[in-house]
Amino acid sequence: MASMSSKRLQKELTKIQGTLPPGITLVSAPDLREWVMDISIIDNPIYPPNETYRMRFSFSPSYPIEAPEVVFVVLAAPERKIPIHPHIYSNGIICLDLLDSQGWSPVHNVESVCISIQSMLAGNTKAERPPGDAEFVRSNRQRPRDINFLYHDPKV
Amino acid sequence: MSRSHFSRSPRGNQDPTFTRTHSHSHSSSNPINTLGLPSPPPNGRRSSMGVEVRGMRRLEQRRNMEESHYLACNARAQNYNPPVDLRLLDYVSSYDNNLMCAICRCPFVDPVILNECDHCFCRACIRQCWNTNTTYTPLGPRGDCPTCRTPAKLGPRSATSKILVNLVDELIVQCPRKDDGCKAEVRRCEVQDHVNIYCGYTLIECTGKDCTDPVRRKDAAQSCLHYGASCLLCHKELQQWKLEAHWRSECPDRRVHCEMCKSPVFHRELEMHNKETCPAISTPCPGCSSRNKRGHAEAHAKSCTFAKLAPVLLRQQERLDEQEAAQKEMSRKLEVLEGGFTNMQGILFPSQEVENADRRSGDSNHIPYLRRSLVSPENADADAPTNDFAGFDWNFSAADVRHDGASSAETFQNGMASPPTRAAPAVPGPRPDDLPEPFSSDFDLASPPTFPPSGPYASPLHHLLSMHESLRDEMTRITSALSELDGRHSMQILNENLRTREEISYLAAQTAGLQRQMHWFTSAQLQRQQGRSPTPGASGSALGGAMMDAGAGAGVEAAVGAVSTAATALRGAARMVNVGGSASGVGMRRGTSEEGRTKL
Numbered sequence A: 001m002a003s004m005s006s007k008r009l010q011k012e013l014t015k016i017q018g019t020l021p022p023g024i025t026l027v028s029a030p031d032l033r034e035w036v037m038d039i040s041i042i043d044n045p046i047y048p049p050n051e052t053y054r055m056r057f058s059f060s061p062s063y064p065i066e067a068p069e070v071v072f073v074v075l076a077a078p079e080r081k082i083p084i085h086p087h088i089y090s091n092g093i094i095c096l097d098l099l100d101s102q103g104w105s106p107v108h109n110v111e112s113v114c115i116s117i118q119s120m121l122a123g124n125t126k127a128e129r130p131p132g133d134a135e136f137v138r139s140n141r142q143r144p145r146d147i148n149f150l151y152h153d154p155k156v
Numbered sequence B: 001m002s003r004s005h006f007s008r009s010p011r012g013n014q015d016p017t018f019t020r021t022h023s024h025s026h027s028s029s030n031p032i033n034t035l036g037l038p039s040p041p042p043n044g045r046r047s048s049m050g051v052e053v054r055g056m057r058r059l060e061q062r063r064n065m066e067e068s069h070y071l072a073c074n075a076r077a078q079n080y081n082p083p084v085d086l087r088l089l090d091y092v093s094s095y096d097n098n099l100m101c102a103i104c105r106c107p108f109v110d111p112v113i114l115n116e117c118d119h120c121f122c123r124a125c126i127r128q129c130w131n132t133n134t135t136y137t138p139l140g141p142r143g144d145c146p147t148c149r150t151p152a153k154l155g156p157r158s159a160t161s162k163i164l165v166n167l168v169d170e171l172i173v174q175c176p177r178k179d180d181g182c183k184a185e186v187r188r189c190e191v192q193d194h195v196n197i198y199c200g201y202t203l204i205e206c207t208g209k210d211c212t213d214p215v216r217r218k219d220a221a222q223s224c225l226h227y228g229a230s231c232l233l234c235h236k237e238l239q240q241w242k243l244e245a246h247w248r249s250e251c252p253d254r255r256v257h258c259e260m261c262k263s264p265v266f267h268r269e270l271e272m273h274n275k276e277t278c279p280a281i282s283t284p285c286p287g288c289s290s291r292n293k294r295g296h297a298e299a300h301a302k303s304c305t306f307a308k309l310a311p312v313l314l315r316q317q318e319r320l321d322e323q324e325a326a327q328k329e330m331s332r333k334l335e336v337l338e339g340g341f342t343n344m345q346g347i348l349f350p351s352q353e354v355e356n357a358d359r360r361s362g363d364s365n366h367i368p369y370l371r372r373s374l375v376s377p378e379n380a381d382a383d384a385p386t387n388d389f390a391g392f393d394w395n396f397s398a399a400d401v402r403h404d405g406a407s408s409a410e411t412f413q414n415g416m417a418s419p420p421t422r423a424a425p426a427v428p429g430p431r432p433d434d435l436p437e438p439f440s441s442d443f444d445l446a447s448p449p450t451f452p453p454s455g456p457y458a459s460p461l462h463h464l465l466s467m468h469e470s471l472r473d474e475m476t477r478i479t480s481a482l483s484e485l486d487g488r489h490s491m492q493i494l495n496e497n498l499r500t501r502e503e504i505s506y507l508a509a510q511t512a513g514l515q516r517q518m519h520w521f522t523s524a525q526l527q528r529q530q531g532r533s534p535t536p537g538a539s540g541s542a543l544g545g546a547m548m549d550a551g552a553g554a555g556v557e558a559a560v561g562a563v564s565t566a567a568t569a570l571r572g573a574a575r576m577v578n579v580g581g582s583a584s585g586v587g588m589r590r591g592t593s594e595e596g597r598t599k600l
Helices: A002-018 A110-122 A132-141 B014-028 B032-037 B048-078 B123-130 B162-169 B188-198 B241-252 B267-277 B294-301 B307-360 B368-374 B377-383 B387-401 B408-415 B437-441 B462-530 B536-599
Strands: A024-029 A034-040 A051-060 A071-072 B111-113 B120-122 B142-144 B149-155 B173-176 B185-187 B204-205 B214-216 B228-230 B236-237 B253-255 B264-268 B282-284 B291-293
Touching: A002 A110, A034 A110, A051 A110, B014 B408, B048 B204, B111 B123, B111 B162, B120 B123, B123 B142, B162 B188, B173 B188, B185 B188, B214 B241, B228 B241, B228 B387, B236 B368, B253 B267, B267 B307, B282 B294, B291 B294, B307 B462, B462 B536
Parallel strands: none
Antiparallel strands: A024 A034, A034 A051, A051 A071, B111 B120, B142 B149, B173 B185, B204 B214, B228 B236, B253 B264, B282 B291
16 A cells, blocks of 8 residues: 555656646655645735745555645745635645545545645635634644544635 | 465365475475375275275375465465555556556556446555445445546446456556566566566575575575575675675665766765765855856866855855854843943933922022033033023923923923022023023933034933932032031030030039038027027027027028029039030031032
8 A cells, every 4th residue: 555655656746747737836755755835826816926835745655545634834934824715724724625534535636636725725805814713723733634624615 | 366276175174284394295296196196004904995985085185285285385475476466567668648547547457437427447446445445335335436526336347348458458567576676577467477477586485495485486496595694795694595685775885876977886885975975966166156066176166266265255254153143242232231221211310300309499509510511511601690590490491391201391390380489481681692502492311412512421311321420429529528517516516515514513513612601601600599599688689689590591591492403403404415415416417418518
């Protein structure tokens, strides 16, 4: 199993290093466990076009069957912030059914996840954090995949 | 994935030790021959039926033994060589992306089609995805299609057409043992056979007698290689058959080729080689921003002016760092000092309030120094006419009220309220012309330009500080003057006390003399009376004399009482003098403060 995940990640990496959709760049993939990607949103006034957001992908050994863990990260230099979105908490955790065991499908890959998040941000009209953000950020010690999100917004 | 073509017999449970001890003797021999030539019975007795039955039993026993031995060998071989997972192979030939499973991203392996949505996946992938490898689902494997989420199931008709299977099976792959050194490239459908039968790097059981350890197939022709040996390079102890793999991928002293410069290096030195010596790795020029390969660094250093300057730049950088550290320290010091200064200011302003209150209570010019320092030096002559100056002072404080903060404003207002009669609201006479403009309108402690720039005080804060210092000097001078006065007064009092005491003692002596004289007089008169009373002829005169005596006695007694009261009065006076001395000390102290002030 472990070898299957690494085999597939190897193939994805080769593909990603070749071409990527606009606005998505691979920052580093030191091993087959954790990759760092940058995305920028082109067509939304909420997000300045020159601002870039950094995402960290963590893959489990049973990767294509199990969803990767995707979070936004804060960085001082180069400056990377957490994009403001009603489904992204200020600690970087993304509430997206695609990244949950129910919504994940092994057909997805890093590129498609990036495109999904990019389109989720590009279609955003509300510059706000999810309700109860402060409380969640203060109290949450769980990994993103262990959190029971309630997916209620069919528009995203 | 059992590849066994034997069917396990129901009675085939044999003692494993038995199997192992006989495995080598029988593995090479043909089982049919053995079956044809049964060994004689141990007891040597022969009877037709008994031989038949016993022979059959022995035959069966032997067959079971052979079978179990085969199974054991097979199982061991499978442990050495697990079935090849076709999804993990490296493909040599290129393939169409449409022949790729969406889950494993490999050409389909045993592809199945979901009848509900026509999406195609490897059978193993879709089962893993639906988690049916580990959980039993009585209705057959079912779940949502990973691509389109349509509920689907794997049915008996799920297998795809032979065309697709053949297409993907024709692809050329590398042997899964390529890491060990096998360079074979075979069709995918033949990979398993290659590994099981042909690949020289597959592990099989050792052919040596009584040895069950694995060995590579290509080494199996040699005799048993399971003996200890040591690596020639790193001297590590290991078994002979592992040496090749050790040299290939483990030994730290093996020669490898640097990927960048292609030169051979020892594996253990590869890291250092990359970090320090490899000429093909580019390093940044210390001066300019370009990166050059290490091999060309010298040539670059000759041409690059910045590289020549590099040591100088380095030194500059060092100095810069030093200066920065020093500056950081200085700024910290400055911060501390500023904090202390604000504290001082906090102390200073209330002290000014006290001074103002002092000024308000008493004479307006008993601290002339303060006022002189508040006024600019060129206005120092202003304090000559007191009344004039008071007016100016009032004006100044009014200006101050307008511009200064709340706390000092209040005190100034108080100061304004108490001497209103004396202070004229407008400065009389030529005063306003003498005053510089900022003083009458714009005086503010916080604005330095109000002070003459050439003056001794660069800023109001310095001015305040100096004022504070001068006040302190004033205080010490006043204190010393006070103590001096105190001493002088006490000396005076002592002297006067002495004089009064002398007078009192003189008076007391006089009184004592008078008392003595009085006694003498009375005793003389009494003797005279006693000497005169026995004479009978002179009763009338005696009576008169007695009466006169009584009168004289009363007079004498009165005189004695007067003298004694005088003595008590004197004593009281002496006491009074003592008390008065101490009382005048207290009073004098109060007086001296006034006197000292006026004097200074």
